[in-house]
Amino acid sequence: MTAAALEPVRLADYRVPAFLIDTVHLDIRLERTQTRIVSTLTLRRNPHSAGQGALKLDGDGLVFVEAWLDGVSLPSDAYSVSPHGFSLHQPPAEPFTLAIETRLDPSANTQLMGLYRSNSAYCTQCEAEGFRRITYFLDRPDVLSVYTTRIEASFQEAPVLLANGNRTEHGSLADGRHYAVWHDPFPKPSYLFAMVAGDLAMVADSFTTRSGREVRLEIYVEHGKEDRCAYAMDALKRSMRWDEQAFGREYDLDIFMIVAVSDFNMGAMENKGLNIFNDKYVLALPQTATDSDFAAVEAIIAHEYFHNWTGNRITCRDWFQLCLKEGLTVFRDQEFSSDQRSRPVKRINDVKLLRSQQFSEDGGPLAHPVRPEIYNEINNFYTATVYEKGAEVVRMLKTLIGDEAFAAGMDLYFQRHDGEAVTIEDFLTCFAEASRRDLGQFMLWYRQSGTPEIRAEGQWDEEAGTYHLSLKQILPPTPGQPNKQPMLFPIRLGLVGEDGDLPVTLDGKPFDGLVALAESERNYVFGNVRQAPVPSLLRGFSAPVKLTVALDEEALLTLLKADSDPFNRWQASQSYALKLLLRLVKDPTTPVDPRFIAAVRGLLAGGAVDPAFTALSLALPSETDIAREIGNDVDPQAVYQARSILRRTLARDLQADLLRTIENMTMAGPYSPQAADAGRRSLRNGALDLICAGGTPQALDAAAAQFDKADNMTDEMAALATLALSATPAGERALHNFRERYDNDPLVIDKWMGVQAMLPLEATLDRVKELMHDPAFSLHNPNRVRALIGTFCSANQTQFNRADGEGYRFVADIILAIDPKNPQLAARLLVAFKTWRSLEQGRRTLAAATLRDIARRPGLSRDVADIAQRSLA
Ligand code: BES
Numbered sequence: 001m002t003a004a005a006l007e008p009v010r011l012a013d014y015r016v017p018a019f020l021i022d023t024v025h026l027d028i029r030l031e032r033t034q035t036r037i038v039s040t041l042t043l044r045r046n047p048h049s050a051g052q053g054a055l056k057l058d059g060d061g062l063v064f065v066e067a068w069l070d071g072v073s074l075p076s077d078a079y080s081v082s083p084h085g086f087s088l089h090q091p092p093a094e095p096f097t098l099a100i101e102t103r104l105d106p107s108a109n110t111q112l113m114g115l116y117r118s119n120s121a122y123c124t125q126c127e128a129e130g131f132r133r134i135t136y137f138l139d140r141p142d143v144l145s146v147y148t149t150r151i152e153a154s155f156q157e158a159p160v161l162l163a164n165g166n167r168t169e170h171g172s173l174a175d176g177r178h179y180a181v182w183h184d185p186f187p188k189p190s191y192l193f194a195m196v197a198g199d200l201a202m203v204a205d206s207f208t209t210r211s212g213r214e215v216r217l218e219i220y221v222e223h224g225k226e227d228r229c230a231y232a233m234d235a236l237k238r239s240m241r242w243d244e245q246a247f248g249r250e251y252d253l254d255i256f257m258i259v260a261v262s263d264f265n266m267g268a269m270e271n272k273g274l275n276i277f278n279d280k281y282v283l284a285l286p287q288t289a290t291d292s293d294f295a296a297v298e299a300i301i302a303h304e305y306f307h308n309w310t311g312n313r314i315t316c317r318d319w320f321q322l323c324l325k326e327g328l329t330v331f332r333d334q335e336f337s338s339d340q341r342s343r344p345v346k347r348i349n350d351v352k353l354l355r356s357q358q359f360s361e362d363g364g365p366l367a368h369p370v371r372p373e374i375y376n377e378i379n380n381f382y383t384a385t386v387y388e389k390g391a392e393v394v395r396m397l398k399t400l401i402g403d404e405a406f407a408a409g410m411d412l413y414f415q416r417h418d419g420e421a422v423t424i425e426d427f428l429t430c431f432a433e434a435s436r437r438d439l440g441q442f443m444l445w446y447r448q449s450g451t452p453e454i455r456a457e458g459q460w461d462e463e464a465g466t467y468h469l470s471l472k473q474i475l476p477p478t479p480g481q482p483n484k485q486p487m488l489f490p491i492r493l494g495l496v497g498e499d500g501d502l503p504v505t506l507d508g509k510p511f512d513g514l515v516a517l518a519e520s521e522r523n524y525v526f527g528n529v530r531q532a533p534v535p536s537l538l539r540g541f542s543a544p545v546k547l548t549v550a551l552d553e554e555a556l557l558t559l560l561k562a563d564s565d566p567f568n569r570w571q572a573s574q575s576y577a578l579k580l581l582l583r584l585v586k587d588p589t590t591p592v593d594p595r596f597i598a599a600v601r602g603l604l605a606g607g608a609v610d611p612a613f614t615a616l617s618l619a620l621p622s623e624t625d626i627a628r629e630i631g632n633d634v635d636p637q638a639v640y641q642a643r644s645i646l647r648r649t650l651a652r653d654l655q656a657d658l659l660r661t662i663e664n665m666t667m668a669g670p671y672s673p674q675a676a677d678a679g680r681r682s683l684r685n686g687a688l689d690l691i692c693a694g695g696t697p698q699a700l701d702a703a704a705a706q707f708d709k710a711d712n713m714t715d716e717m718a719a720l721a722t723l724a725l726s727a728t729p730a731g732e733r734a735l736h737n738f739r740e741r742y743d744n745d746p747l748v749i750d751k752w753m754g755v756q757a758m759l760p761l762e763a764t765l766d767r768v769k770e771l772m773h774d775p776a777f778s779l780h781n782p783n784r785v786r787a788l789i790g791t792f793c794s795a796n797q798t799q800f801n802r803a804d805g806e807g808y809r810f811v812a813d814i815i816l817a818i819d820p821k822n823p824q825l826a827a828r829l830l831v832a833f834k835t836w837r838s839l840e841q842g843r844r845t846l847a848a849a850t851l852r853d854i855a856r857r858p859g860l861s862r863d864v865a866d867i868a869q870r871s872l873a
């Protein structure tokens with residue numbers, strides 16, 4: 001059996017569309033299994049295209065009924081049609097209208113792409129190529145059209161009928177049916193089309209823009225969930241205000257709607273005026289959502305809203321330019337959250353995510369540039385590289401050209417390209433003009449894959465009062481890119497003495513803290529260095545690189561205490577812990593350095609100043625962090641063991657300090673999701689978790705007490721996770737009680753599933769298999785699958801990577817079972833194998849065999865075949 005043949009799409013093959021579609025009129029008659037669509041397009045030849053001949057429209061699994069050209073039914077020899085396309089052999093030279101009727105079965109749509117049903121509602125998901133599952137179309141982002149949508153349905157089944165834009169008409173019809181007409185005046189690509197119909201509850205509010213226009217805000221949810229929307233609504237209003245203040249961007253329609261659905265492949269979708277959300281990122285109450293859930297709701301509401309300008313008003317020319325909207329919008333939502341919360345804490349969390357998701361991707365077989373040049377399946381390119389590294393690239397641009405030029409470049413971009421579908425080159429040109437800089441070398445960040453390494457070496461010359469710093473860039477080979485050109489790095493840095501930053505000079509001038517490294521290697525000589533300094537490099541993580549610098553324990557302690565940069569203070573804590581952990585992986589009997597324990601004690605003592613920051617510094621590098629540092633021949637069990645030893649040692653040696661922290665961080669009064677309170681909870685729960693690693697009865701009693709009396713999900717979940725990890729009867733009791741308490745709340749039961757899937761125990765695999773029979777679980781719902789199976793393979797290093805290969809087998813079987821129904825979901829689970837090559841030989845062999853077995857299966861989806869083949873290449 002051979003692997004499925006894939007037909008790659010190449011950026012180099014881009015051609016402008018041969019036809020333009022100025023208007024789209026969609027007439028949708030909803031029926032559960034027999035929905036009828038008539039799409040009427042006004043078309044004309046694209047004056048910028050050399051294309052001749054037939055009009056070829058995309059389709060995917062469509063059932064064709066009839067077509068009309070300028071109102072006249074088309075004879076069957078005038079076109080050819082299949083489920084995958086419609087071709088009009090001789091399109092008129094002058095503008096014309098083409099109407100096509102198709103039928104589809106929303107109830108049978110398990111891919112959750114196109115028009116499908118979620119619970120009792122009809123909804124759509126069109127990005128990237130879902131519109132072609134509704135009607136034949138030029139389904140590509142550079143075809144912008146004005147849409148009018150008429151929806152008709154049974155009133156009883158679907159009293160609510162929504163589409164993009166403004167509602168222009170509605171009324172009732174015979175047989176208990178009714179209709180609504182929506183018109184969106186802004187030309188848009190098909191991927192931004194949306195329609196929703198169902199029996200939904202609605203929460204309304206309003207927002208007055210800075211120019212005084214009133215915008216109606218509506219959030220639609222299942223009946224009975226209305227009380228869970230308040231936080232999302234508030235986040236929406238804060239996002240709207242922030243985009244006006246930070247980017248000068250005002251909302252443009254009279255209404256903005258959000259619909260929460262429970263079956264959704266992704267987090268949320270930015271359809272024009274009608275965002276559709278995974279309900280996990282809308283519904284939030286203190287009793288059901290954790291602090292991280294609240295933060296995620298806020299960030300995702302903001303992200304999708306911000307797309308209205310970065311993505312919708314200005315869109316992508318083709319899907320290779322995905323980072324144009326996603327990287328930029330992630331950058332914008334990160335900035336928003338930084339302004340709403342603590343900037344350093346947000347930065348640290350973003351970098352943690354980048355390193356764990358993106359660095360591992362960039363270092364393995366699935367590595368690709370921020371702007372890929374070839375793909376087999378576009379759905380597989382909504383990756384950490386496009387999103388997270390894409391955001392880092394925008395951040396570096398801002399660092400390099402400065403805040404003012406960056407703001408001017410953004411303004412120019414909005415002004416010049418409003419209403420267009422553009423490229424990364426168009427985007428960068430705006431900044432090149434605004435800053436009067438050549439950004440040619442910077443462009444390599446979009447073209448070269450792999451995580452660059454920056455090697456730093458420094459030497460203090462006491463007599464001369466100088467410090468010589470050499471910076472070298474090393475660009476590792478990645479799939480398809482054996483050799484690379486030197487890149488441009490903004491490196492923020494400082495020299496730190498016992499009492500803080502030293503006021504040093506560079507080239508005789510006071511040093512402003514930033515260098516731009518453009519060469520393979522460069523030496524800098526800092527002056528006015530009167531005491532032995534410790535270099536604090538890559539402050540704020542100013543570039544997405546792996547920094548290699550030899551800092552001994554004393555140097556790290558200096559940074560931990562005296563660095564003015566909070567990111568590098570946190571980094572020092574992590575680097576120190578990592579040193580110890582790497583030694584423990586090699587030899588579990590290595591004694592733990594008492595200076596480290598003293599430093600953690602110091603952190604705890606000062607914890608009240610910034611609890612969230614302290615919590616981050618207290619948390620040890622994760623198992624995947626340690627594995628990445630080891631690089632190859634990783635034994636996940638040895639990594640886990642090393643981390644456990646260090647945790648137990650800290651728990652034992654810092655017991656009193658941790659108890660004091662727990663006490664000091666306890667709050668009276670009602671729960672608030674605000675960052676300050678969330679920070680105190682994170683420190684308290686971090687301390688609780690650590691102290692329980694010691695396994696003393698008192699510690700576990702404290703966790704049990706917290707579990708019993710918690711008035712919010714953050715504290716309740718933290719206690720549950722800690723108790724479950726203890727693998728004691730108290731843990732089983734807590735799990736049992738939790739299940740009973742939240743029986744009717746799928747999003748909370750997801751957390752319960754996740755906690756169990758994460759347990760680093762031999763018995764976990766069987767437990768996960770058993771949980772699949774829990775009535776709350778379903779292989780059809782992406783949230784359920786991700787909570788149980790996704791957590792098992794991405795957050796349980798020891799059990800997914802079991803030495804006997806059973807973890808791989810289990811996950812592979814599930815992927816193969818899901819693939820025929822929902823290829824996107826299946827392919828995303830398969831990404832869990834992305835670091836298989838760095839495992840020790842036994843596991844590596846087993847993982848490879850499993851991947852090969854998947855790749856060989858007949859009838860795989862393109863999504864899964866693509867990931868399997870690239871993972872093995
Ligand atoms: N446009 C995407 C949603 C999407 C992704 C649709 C892939 C189709 C295929 C949306 O703007 C998005 O990026 N959502 C993220 C969350 C965001 C906060 C990073 C998601 O869904 O994970």
Ligand code: ZN
Pocket residue numbers: 303307325326329
């Ligand atoms: Zn997005």
